[in-house]
Amino acid sequence: MDIFIQQILNGLSIASVITLIAIGVTLIFGLTGIINFAHGEFLMIGGIVTWLAVSAGLGFPIAVMLSILAVGLMGYVLERGLFRFTLERPTNGFIVSLGLIVVLQHVVVLFWNPNQKSIPRPLTTVWEIAGVRIASVRVMVILITIAVVALSFRMITASRYGRALRASVEDRDTAALMGIPVRRYITGVFVLGSALAGLGGALLIALFPITPFTGGTMVMKGFAVALIGGLGNIYGAVAAGLILGIVEGFSAGYGFSQWTDAYSFVLMILVLIVRPHGLFGGTSGPRMAS
Amino acid sequence: MIWSREDLKLKTVLKLAASAALCLGALAHPAWAEDNIVKIGVVAAESGSFVSAGHTLPAGVGLAVKQINDAGGFKVGGKTYKLEMVKRDDRTDIATAIAATQELVRDVKVQAIFGSETHDFTLAMAKITQPAKIIHFAGNSTLAKILNPDSVKPGGEDHYLFQSEPQEFQRSGSTARGVLSLLEPLLGFKPRKSVMIVGNDATGQFLSSYYYKALKAEGQDVPDIIFYPPDTTDFSPFLTRAKSLNPDIIHFWYNGDSTLTALPQALELGAAKSYFLFGVDPGIWKEKQLSADVPVAMSCVPVCWGESSNPKAKAYFEAYFAAGAPHGVTSSVSLLYHDYVHFLVEAWQKADSFDPDKTVEALLSLHHQGVVSDDLTFNPTHQVTHATEVCAAAPGGAISCAMQQPPAEAPKS
Numbered sequence: 231m232d233i234f235i236q237q238i239l240n241g242l243s244i245a246s247v248i249t250l251i252a253i254g255v256t257l258i259f260g261l262t263g264i265i266n267f268a269h270g271e272f273l274m275i276g277g278i279v280t281w282l283a284v285s286a287g288l289g290f291p292i293a294v295m296l297s298i299l300a301v302g303l304m305g306y307v308l309e310r311g312l313f314r315f316t317l318e319r320p321t322n323g324f325i326v327s328l329g330l331i332v333v334l335q336h337v338v339v340l341f342w343n344p345n346q347k348s349i350p351r352p353l354t355t356v357w358e359i360a361g362v363r364i365a366s367v368r369v370m371v372i373l374i375t376i377a378v379v380a381l382s383f384r385m386i387t388a389s390r391y392g393r394a395l396r397a398s399v400e401d402r403d404t405a406a407l408m409g410i411p412v413r414r415y416i417t418g419v420f421v422l423g424s425a426l427a428g429l430g431g432a433l434l435i436a437l438f439p440i441t442p443f444t445g446g447t448m449v450m451k452g453f454a455v456a457l458i459g460g461l462g463n464i465y466g467a468v469a470a471g472l473i474l475g476i477v478e479g480f481s482a483g484y485g486f487s488q489w490t491d492a493y494s495f496v497l498m499i500l501v502l503i504v505r506p507h508g509l510f511g512g513t514s515g516p517r518m519a520s
Numbered sequence: 521m522i523w524s525r526e527d528l529k530l531k532t533v534l535k536l537a538a539s540a541a542l543c544l545g546a547l548a549h550p551a552w553a554e555d556n557i558v559k560i561g562v563v564a565a566e567s568g569s570f571v572s573a574g575h576t577l578p579a580g581v582g583l584a585v586k587q588i589n590d591a592g593g594f595k596v597g598g599k600t601y602k603l604e605m606v607k608r609d610d611r612t613d614i615a616t617a618i619a620a621t622q623e624l625v626r627d628v629k630v631q632a633i634f635g636s637e638t639h640d641f642t643l644a645m646a647k648i649t650q651p652a653k654i655i656h657f658a659g660n661s662t663l664a665k666i667l668n669p670d671s672v673k674p675g676g677e678d679h680y681l682f683q684s685e686p687q688e689f690q691r692s693g694s695t696a697r698g699v700l701s702l703l704e705p706l707l708g709f710k711p712r713k714s715v716m717i718v719g720n721d722a723t724g725q726f727l728s729s730y731y732y733k734a735l736k737a738e739g740q741d742v743p744d745i746i747f748y749p750p751d752t753t754d755f756s757p758f759l760t761r762a763k764s765l766n767p768d769i770i771h772f773w774y775n776g777d778s779t780l781t782a783l784p785q786a787l788e789l790g791a792a793k794s795y796f797l798f799g800v801d802p803g804i805w806k807e808k809q810l811s812a813d814v815p816v817a818m819s820c821v822p823v824c825w826g827e828s829s830n831p832k833a834k835a836y837f838e839a840y841f842a843a844g845a846p847h848g849v850t851s852s853v854s855l856l857y858h859d860y861v862h863f864l865v866e867a868w869q870k871a872d873s874f875d876p877d878k879t880v881e882a883l884l885s886l887h888h889q890g891v892v893s894d895d896l897t898f899n900p901t902h903q904v905t906h907a908t909e910v911c912a913a914a915p916g917g918a919i920s921c922a923m924q925q926p927p928a929e930a931p932k933s
Contacts, residue, residue, distance in 0.1 A: 345571075345849070441572075480757070482758050
């Protein structure tokens, strides 16, 4: 029984990391139409900034803030300098993001070598309850994810900014005629999604070592969760993240462990065939002005 | 033909430009450069998931090239030659590795190729190097799948291919024996049950099949081999599964980066009474200030840089790191290549020729003094034999290492 409960906790922990990535993906892809496959590299940069800050003697909370700011700023520069020119042609944006993957990976390799980077665990306590071990650092990540999800959900559904954003997803031209600064909102969403990647990277390196190539696998799962949950649907991303986390945890624990990743993507394919807008409904991405 | 004044001016400018280009070319390439340079190629993962082992190849080969050139080069046929390393990043991608090999063989016209360290890539690369009669060294034991008396004979498919790592039954055998003998006194009892956690790729499947037999040959009960997808970061479900089997030792194979990711999670979960980390150098253990409340064994491929019992290794790694190579989990993999650049040059000198057939003959007849061993030789199927170093960190932090000789024969399955 303790092993079973441990696997449920493992699944929750996996879900929290995937959900954090998926929220960034679902916001950017679902609300702006930008297919940023370099989102995983944004996450990796967040981890590297945290590593640099902690290595320089700064505390973990300050390092997290620096990561959020640095990756948010990077997102601003890249959206203004690159992605804004691809808004009318999302495929171009997709190709640009593929190029960015290689560029960002190699910039990190150039300056900080390709080896693994890690930081001392910010929380080291491990609780043992009835044979189940719970690492405090994992609890921290789960709690931060819950807070981020709640804030993002409120911002999108209840704030004036969120309502305007959803209106611009429905019809950009009409939203613009109503005085909504659509382009500025796109930049805002991109910066927010990037900042979340910065936070995700900081939390990721608190859990696991990272390399300049960590982003690739993470972003694939992020996209899978965003698509299963429904693009732009934060609630859907959380639910899909949970489903995927539990599926991964249990398949590794009780099934054919080598197929753990395959289960996620088979699930994504099935959902997209049966429910093209995801399990919980989502956008098809913004309709572009002709 | 009547030349206008403008045409003549243009001709003069072109002549001057051509002369300048020739002069610059002559300055850039000294007289000996064109004829007396021997190019050797390296194909390695300098990016991608296999980077921690991959980047050691150009570093090891590059160091050997520098040592040979700094010593004045080498003489073949009465002429002195120097080496030039031409390296290509395969990005841990087999198509890139194949394209890079084609370029090095057909365009750069290298005399020999080193790499790739990624097992199935080498098999694909050999399909290009062997028909082109290029001497090819690779430090991966899966080559045993294709190196046999028929394939390596003159005119055979893989006559010019050499495996610079011991056969897998030897490496697995010496590793298993070393791990068990070092962990037993630290555990205070004889370990009996082992679980293996292995990266699920061609390399992992190949290596684990041998290591499983080696553990069984040492009397271990191995109830499960748990495979994980490459690039896994959260190992907790796999480790929980291993924990449910109550093992004395969890053996992590084979990617050092993945292993270092998994170990802290294993310690948090209390998954086993002790651990073995394949391909993790004690140097990294110390540098990262790792610690564990249970004994942890480590093995190096083939000799450790952090705490070696091999006296030659210390000088080698000082030079290796002084040349700018980063301290890596598997920096020692460079030794599967460094020694063989020297070995190859010795063979060219003995053959007094770059002819590939004469070079193979010389390689098979030589006993080379390398860092890994004082007596490196290739057997008739082009494979080497040497010891593997295994270390163990006690819960208090003290690390002890020992060179483990390989078994003479493969265990009977």
